[in-house]
Amino acid sequence: MQHNLYLYNSLTRQKEKFEAISSPFVGLYVCGPTVYSNVHLGNSRTFMTFDVLFRYLKYLGYKVRYVRNITDVGHITTEFDEGVDRIGAQAKLEMLEPMEVVQKYTVYFHWVMEMFNNLPPSIEPTATGHIIEQIEMVKKILDAGFAYEINGSVYFDVRAYLEKHKYGELSGRNVEELFENTRDLDGQDEKKFFADFALWKNASAEHIMRWPSPWGEGFPGWHLECSAMSTKYLGEVFDIHGGGMDLKFPHHESEVAQNTAACGHGPVRYWLHANMLTVNGQKMSKSLGNSFLPHELFSGDHPVLTKGYSPMVVRFFMMQAHYRSPLDFSNEAIQAAAKGYKRLMTAIALIDQLKPSATSGFDVKEFTEKCHSAMDDDLNTPILISHLFDGVRVINSCAEGKLPLTENDINLLSKVFHSFVFDIIGLRKETATEDQSQLVLSLMEFILKLRREAKENKDYAASDKIRNELAEMNIIIKDSKDGTDWKYETN
RNA sequence: GGUCCUGUGGCCGAGCGGCUAGGCUCAGCUCUGCAAAAGCUGCUACAGCGGUUCGAAUCCGCUCGGGACCUCCA
Known part of the structure; x- marks a missing residue:
């Protein structure tokens, strides 16, 4: 087996190359x-x-x-x-x-x-x-x-x-x-x-x-x-x-x-x-009364929690710390993780829409190797994630036309992100059961048309009202040069 | 009391002898009717005191703080 995986062995108290x-x-x-x-x-x-x-x-x-x-x-x-x-x-x-x-x-x-x-x-x-x-x-x-x-x-x-x-x-x-x-x-x-x-x-x-x-x-x-x-x-x-x-x-x-x-x-x-998960610096344990159950975290229904978080946000939060370090849980920390998770997922969804160029301004091979060596180093998921965010910047820049990528590189990047994010770290997309029926698509098209017309007439009160009301239904509107995107989001 | 781990910027969290971690937050700029998103730029760090070294967040010692285990614990 060709690999370079090192694991920290508690028996010898050092990292050792893994040999099966x-x-x-x-x-x-x-x-x-x-x-x-x-x-x-x-x-x-x-x-x-x-x-x-x-x-x-x-x-x-x-x-x-x-x-x-x-x-x-x-x-x-x-x-x-x-x-x-x-x-x-x-x-x-x-x-x-x-x-x-x-x-x-x-x-x-x-x-x-x-x-x-x-x-x-x-x-x-x-x-x-x-x-x-x-x-x-x-x-x-x-x-x-x-x-x-x-x-x-x-x-x-x-x-x-x-x-x-x-x-x-x-x-x-x-x-x-x-x-x-x-x-x-x-x-x-x-x-x-x-x-x-x-x-x-x-x-x-x-x-x-x-x-x-x-x-x-x-x-x-x-x-x-x-x-x-x-x-x-x-x-x-x-x-x-x-x-x-x-x-x-x-x-x-x-x-x-x-x-x-x-x-x-x-x-x-x-x-x-x-290592242990701590809450306010103390090990989570029932006797201390600081433990909460996964379903309470998902719903936010616990005195310690200010709101609920999806399972994948929680997983992402955990992956941002190394497994041998204690990880302290706090609302602020997981809130930050929620935003990071969203940023990562949004970028991954963008990869397939990237327009290829004749040249590349980014070394995807080197990027891939960095991701590998992070995991090889005793499953260093926080380092892996830091690399992934470098990749996120590349994807976003390419989407804005500020950085060229060849078709081959785009495909490679897509593969690497899917491998590390979904197969290895084990995150999954949390698509909010999006209704893609023809009826919904037609209605949305119609609503966005109304809003576009309002904007053209400089009736911003109307266009903002449409945006705000949709937002309350968790439908998020994004204006860009090419028109308006919408998506259904949870959390 | 014993054994071991640990102390990084507003928050979380990597790094483990020299090279920008990263995320979130905050400020400015670009874009924009305004937002949002995104991009660019910037802002505060390595608990304290000594020592080793050309050079230490990183090694050693001491001090102070936090944690785990010592027959409940994932």
Whole structure:
């Protein structure tokens, strides 16, 4: 595969050239949502980030198997005391069957992914659909001597693991230091060591979600599903694993340990972590009350929001920041993004109307290469977008007859813009279901004729009235030398 | 308290040793009946203090500020 893609690998803390294990195939695993509540905007940012990676790898010609799980059991709120399963807890709260909870929030999740134009993953496995695989993995880890059973639960034995392997490499953590900083180690815990984590939890009498296992009825630990499912669908070693930064520890660290314990080696070549979305400088989170849901952002129906924004404006807004930087949400910032997005889309629509010249005043090849190298540099979408706006200026100048472009260059420019804007960044046109029926076209022609006549008679009150009234119907009038254009716009 | 990241102009946000990021905002000009759009020009930057270097927003140290993680988190 001919390319020059570099990705920042959390494991080595540096950018590395991406080399697929068995090109042209690439295995990509991304930690999906725990479907006990609606995904919020911060979650969406992570999935958008890896959607761009998925898209770019495909653009480069790779055959990507993109696996993104749905966590529908095992995500425990606290591992001390009883261990409350998030799905189970929410089921009680809403008085629903756990699988109703799962279904409800999975449907919302899929809707949001579609609204943001994220491509569906190749496989979207659920934890409950892979109980057998998880039990098998627990057995393997037990057999290897890196886990122990107690009261029907099985825990990963971090101290035993530390004798042969490192724990904490990915997140840069030192277990001894963790120990020093963890207070209140009460003796109530069944774990032998504070850093041990559950592979399999015994289900108490009232626990709804339960499966038979060699250790009695129970349910799998959260970290285990990713290990089991990534191994099943991508193999013992695969190319890329992604997720939000807040999953680095303990989730991903434990995943590495489980795989290493079961197979003798780490599972992943490149670990990628997306940074957080903040609101007023603080991580978006439910407990802080600063999180809002995608549909609230679309409608503007939330105290934090001054108005609604379309999904593509939101996506564009996210793409203007690098995925490894925190991104702060504010009304002002997204307002600015909305205008930028419109400017970009308007220019793209203009490309096909450009009139070719015999010569070109712009180097389209060089432009294309710049766009490529931006993406090659660890998916630097903000730089890519800055280049695209250089292209926007070129398109607009050409449209005004101030800059010549050959027919070949125009075609090339059109191709490049479509590739990067639609295929790679994953924006899509948000045409406001424009009614192109003959009736509408005739009526508009008639209205514009009335306005032209008013203008010719210098009856500007009338012409302005027509323009203003149309604007209220979201029909935007633009006068130019050649006449008057109109278009229907939303937002 | 520990580990790590970060501090750029009115706002957002790249850059990571020398070369205009870009978007939005604001001002002027061109176009225009006026708008809008577009083009051109301009306006404010690299938290502070030291150090390394011919040269630092970029490397090092300290100070101050912000954030993430340290078994809920995308």
